[in-house]
Amino acid sequence: MTDETRKSLESEGDIAADFLEELLDILDMDGDIDISVEAGRPKVAVVADGPNQDMKRLVGPDGEVLEALQDLARLAVQSETGNISRLMLDIADFRAGRKEQLAEKARASIAEVREKGVSVSMAPMNAFERKVVHDVVLEAGLVSESEGEDPHRYVVIKPAE
Incomplete structure (x- = not known):
C-alpha cells in the first residue's frame, strides 16, 4: 500500500x-x-x-x-x-466478538461438509459476516459462494473438487 x-x-x-x-x-x-x-x-x-x-x-x-x-x-x-x-x-468490540463466533460456526459447517461430502448452507448474514465465513472456508481449502438476495443472502460451503 x-x-x-x-x-x-x-x-x-x-x-x-x-x-x-x-x-x-x-x-x-x-x-x-x-x-x-x-x-x-x-x-x-x-x-x-x-x-x-x-x-x-x-x-x-x-x-x-x-x-x-x-x-x-x-x-x-x-x-x-x-x-x-x-x-x-x-x-x-462487537465485530471482533462476532467474527470469532462466525469463524466457529464456519469451522463446524466445514467439518460437516468434509464428513458428509455435501454442500452446507448457512443462515442469512450481512456482507461483513459472509466475508468472515468466506475467509475461513478459503483457509480450510474448501469452496464457498454467496447465494440469495439481501437481506436473506447466505453462504453455501461446498466440498473441495
Whole structure:
C-alpha cells in the first residue's frame, strides 16, 4: 500500500471519527475513538470511556444499529470526499466478538461438509459476516459462494473438487 493510499484511508477514518464524535456528543455519551487501516480499508472503533457508558445501545440487536451507523459514517465520508468508502465501524468490540463466533460456526459447517461430502448452507448474514465465513472456508481449502438476495443472502460451503 502506498503512502498516498494510506493517508487517504486515514483521512476517511478521521472524517468518520468526527461524525461519530458529534453523534456521541448529541447522545451525551463518552467514548474513545480509534482509527486504523486494516486489510486496505479504514477502520474506526468506538469503545466506552468509563464503566457507565453502555455502548451496546449503539450496536443494537444483532448489530443492526451498528450497521446503520456504519452506513451513516460512510455517507459522511462520501459527502466530504466524493468517494464511496469501504469504512468498517466497530463499537464495543462487537465485530471482533462476532467474527470469532462466525469463524466457529464456519469451522463446524466445514467439518460437516468434509464428513458428509455435501454442500452446507448457512443462515442469512450481512456482507461483513459472509466475508468472515468466506475467509475461513478459503483457509480450510474448501469452496464457498454467496447465494440469495439481501437481506436473506447466505453462504453455501461446498466440498473441495
